[in-house]
Amino acid sequence: MAAWSSRKLLKEVLLRRVSSNPPLPRFRCFSTSAPESAPKISHHSKKGRLLTGATIGIVIAGGAYVSTVDEATFCGWLFSATKLVNPFFALLDAEFAHTLAVSAAARGWVPREKRVDPPIIGLEVWGRKFSNPVGLAAGFDKNAEAVDGLLGMGFGFVEVGSVTPVPQDGNPKPRIFRLRQEGAIINRCGFNSQGIVAVAKRLGAQHGKRKLDETSSSSRTSNNDVKHGGKAGPGILGVNLGKNKTSEDAAADYVQGVHTLSQYADYLVINVSSPNTPGLRMLQGRKQLKDLVKKIQAARDEMQWGDEGPPPLLVKIAPDLSKDDLEDIAAVAVALNLDGLIISNTTISRPDTVSSNPLASEAGGLSGKPLFDLSTNILKQMYMLTRGKIPLIGCGGISSGEDAYKKIRSGATLVQLYTAFAYGGPALIPQIKAELAECLERDGFKSILEAVGADCR
Known part of the structure; x- marks a missing residue:
């Protein structure tokens, strides 16, 4: 279920991006080269998106354990896990990574802090x-x-x-x-x-x-x-x-x-x-x-x-x-x-x-x-x-x-x-x-x- 949700999120974001902005920028978002005639995604960008989808899926799948541990402790684990997940976003085009992060937060696919300030x-x-x-x-x-x-x-x-x-x-x-x-x-x-x-x-x-x-x-x-x-x-x-x-x-x-x-x-x-x-x-x-x-x-x-x-x-x-x-x-x-x-x-x-x-x-x-x-x-x-x-x-x-x-x-x-x-x-x-x-x-x-x-x- 978690893997399916991750793939669905990535698919939605990619489709939205392609439909609204046909030429997808290449991996290095600061490239000044002319856009390609058809949408293309660089090899590194593909890898980055696969890794990001997989790691988000792993974090979501961890929710199965919430019933077996203290909720605050579990959320602490999720926050720690984001330290491992976040570097993969650096492999993505900057604006795509931002769109993906907003989409994940909008769907609640993010760690929620339970400890009181x-x-x-x-x-x-x-x-x-x-x-x-x-x-x-x-x-x-x-x-x-x-x-x-x-x-x-x-x-x-x-x-x-x-x-x-x-x-x-x-x-x-x-x-x-x-x-x-x-x-x-x-x-x-x-x-x-x-x-x-x-x-x-x-x-x-x-x-x-x-x-x-x-x-x-x-x-x-x-x-x-x-x-x-x-x-x-x-x-x-x-x-x-x-x-x-x-x-x-x-x-x-x-x-x-x-x-x-x-x-x-x-x-x-x-x-x-x-x-x-x-x-x-x-x-x-x-x-x-x-x-x-x-x-x-x-x-x-x-x-x-x-x-x-x-x-x-x-x-x-x-x-x-x-x-x-x-x-x-x-x-x-x-x-x-x-x-x-x-x-x-x-x-x-x-x-x-x-x-x-x-x-x-x-x-x-x-x-x-x-x-x-x-x-x-x-x-x-x-x-x-x-x-x-x-x-x-x-x-x-x-x-x-x-x-x-x-x-x-x-x-x-x-x-x-x-x-x-x-x-x-x-x-x-x-x-x-x-x-x-x-x-x-x-x-x-x-x-x-x-x-x-x-x-x-």
């Missing part, structure tokens, strides 16, 4: 209770296909998107390039999205199912227990909004996203910092950002909300900003009572650590380890400019609990990762959380909030 890393932000501050950044689950599976891996929150009003394919392929030795990725996807209607249907169905499960469940959480989570059930769900490439009215695009998707979101993000949509980063200017945020806040606030109120509104900014740019953004954020900032998106710069890599010349945004110092420095500056009044999400280059801890000490209340997850797989999440708890205890902090901005005081 240490209380020291739990916190409350915007009236939402986070079991831990480690989130998955936007870009992985662009179309809200795998929210439950990803939260089940142990993320404290998951951010889907970027979602555009109208479906669009994004930039031509290849558009994702692995810099393995540097632990980095360059992408120029360009907001490839199924659009807000498709995402709204998916989130609405998920939301309805969760509500039904909650009302029909006989095992309710007692009033004495601390219940973490939000509209996504056990975790917090963020929705990242983008604009269409050909749209002339950016504000209208974001407002449409708010009207359609905010009812399913625990927080909303205005993405004005992707380097892969022409003109988008110009919206980070003082006047442009102020006008944009005011229109989106008005659209959100005019909607009817229950006791929990409207979802918090955040802005995601770039790391390639001058001091004056940062001062302008901070001034707008404080003046308009913005609920938070995400710092940061990918960088168009190429730090010395990657400059010698042949792929460094590829256009697009760089993420991963080489971004850590740049994004953390911007984070620290923004924390001081806003005087710690606005919750910040630190994103960029996190690959360990120590990295997450440095972001928190630099002003982040929450943290996000993506590239390290692509390389390290599900096993990385419990590892980061355990290391983060150790860092806090080592330095005498009793909670995450006590450590926020410790290096800025």
